[in-house]
Amino acid sequence: xxxxxxxIGVFDSGVGGLSVLRHIRxxxxxxxxxxxxxxxxxxxxxxxxxxxxxRSVKLTRFMVEQGADAIVIACNTxxxxxxxxxxxxFTLPIIGMEPAVKPAVAATRSGVVGVLATIxxxxxxxxxxxxxxxxxxxxxxxxxxxxxxxxxxAGDLHGIxxxxxxxxxxxPLLEKGADTLILGCTHYPFLARLIREVAxxxxxxxxxxxxxxRHLQHRLLxxxxxxxxxxxxxxxxxxxxxxxxxxxxxxxxxxxPVEAIKLPSAYA
Ligand code: DGL
Numbered sequence: 001x002x003x004x005x006x007x008i009g010v011f012d013s014g015v016g017g018l019s020v021l022r023h024i025r026x027x028x029x030x031x032x033x034x035x036x037x038x039x040x041x042x043x044x045x046x047x048x049x050x051x052x053x054x055r056s057v058k059l060t061r062f063m064v065e066q067g068a069d070a071i072v073i074a075c076n077t078x079x080x081x082x083x084x085x086x087x088x089x090f091t092l093p094i095i096g097m098e099p100a101v102k103p104a105v106a107a108t109r110s111g112v113v114g115v116l117a118t119i120x121x122x123x124x125x126x127x128x129x130x131x132x133x134x135x136x137x138x139x140x141x142x143x144x145x146x147x148x149x150x151x152x153x154a155g156d157l158h159g160i161x162x163x164x165x166x167x168x169x170x171x172p173l174l175e176k177g178a179d180t181l182i183l184g185c186t187h188y189p190f191l192a193r194l195i196r197e198v199a200x201x202x203x204x205x206x207x208x209x210x211x212x213x214r215h216l217q218h219r220l221l222x223x224x225x226x227x228x229x230x231x232x233x234x235x236x237x238x239x240x241x242x243x244x245x246x247x248x249x250x251x252x253x254x255x256x257p258v259e260a261i262k263l264p265s266a267y268a
Contacts, residue, residue: 005230006220007032009063010072011056014042014153015246016187017074018253020097021235023213024072028220030231034063037250037260039241040268043149045118045185049081052120056082060090062238062267069224072216073097074186076117080124093219098126099184100206102134107204108180112139114173116195117184119144141176145169145185152187155249158194166191166198174199183207190253236261240268 008028010021014037021035036059038044044052056078060071070093071086073079079096086094099121104113113135121127122142131140148169151162173181181203183189189207196205239246239260246260262268 005030005032005232006069006224007034007067007231008070008072008216009034009036009060009066009068010074011036011038011059011063011078012075012186013038013044013078014149014187015039015249015253016149016152016185016190018250019186019189019207020072020074020209020212022254023209024216025235027213027217028231030229030233032067032231032233033235034066034068034238035235036063036238036263037241037246039153039239039246041240042153043118044075044077044081045120045144045149046146047120049120049124052078052081053085056086057089058267060086060094062263064090064092068092070095070216070220072212074212076184076186077120080121080126093223095212095216095219097186097208097212098130099182100208100211101130101140101182103211104180104182104204104206105134105136105138107206108138110177110179111137112141112177113180113182114170114176114178115140115142115182115184116145116169116173116188117142117182118149119146121184139176141173141178143169143173148191149185149187152190153249155252157190162191163194163198166194170195170199174203178203180204180206238263
């Protein structure tokens with residue numbers, strides 16, 4: 001009897017979504033994973049919602065053609081811009097992600113939560129609705145972080161300029177009394193060590209990668225029960241950018257050698 005298997009397609013503007021992919025791999029050790037980094041179009045944070053929507057539809061179509069049974073939008077910015085459209089256009093489970101406001105509101109003792117995210121996420125209607133729903137009496141202070149995604153894309157996780165940016169972006173939040181910082185972009189968990197050094201040990205950092213992986217597992221169990229535990233444990237990595245450069249940075253962040261494959265030109 002053939003073993004049923006599950007294929008999960010995961011995408012981000014670049015390599016940030018690997019911070020989510022590692023949780024997915026831990027939660028679903030046998031799943032076949034496809035990861036697409038839209039490196040030729042990174043960053044998404046300063047692009048229009050329409051542009052991001054078009055890219056998201058293209059990348060999703062590619063992953064569906066490669067056999068994806070479910071899609072994870074491993075990007076807060078693309079979720080805000082494109083999740084609704086993807087759910088209209090595709091019938092497979094589409095799992096999005098958004099800044100972890102609910103757990104952060106539960107965690108704060110000072111009553112002030114800071115959000116580090118892209119401008120695109122912070123300006124989205126989806127983020128406004130999230131605050132409306134979960135902020136309650138907690139004060140939410142936000143900070144767009146232009147340039148941080150680029151530092152992660154360059155593999156500069158500990159350098160002087162990266163630290164400078166983190167100091168610049170976290171200072172206003174800490175000054176306003178934030179004791180909990182939401183990492184509202186999937187690139188930022190790769191900077192968690194540096195953010196912790198800058199913000200101090202008393203500050204709680206919250207991100208959504210693990211919760212997204214659990215939610216994905218739940219959707220698979222309820223919607224694809226026959227295949228949810230099968231798969232060949234493989235992981236394939238695609239990029240719309242330069243494969244050599246992408247292989248280098250992906251290997252660094254994934255922790256295993258990665259040979260990135262160039263996306264066919266129709267999707268790049
Ligand atoms: N990693 C992304 C996010 O979670 C997108 C960052 C960007 O490309 O600006 O928002």
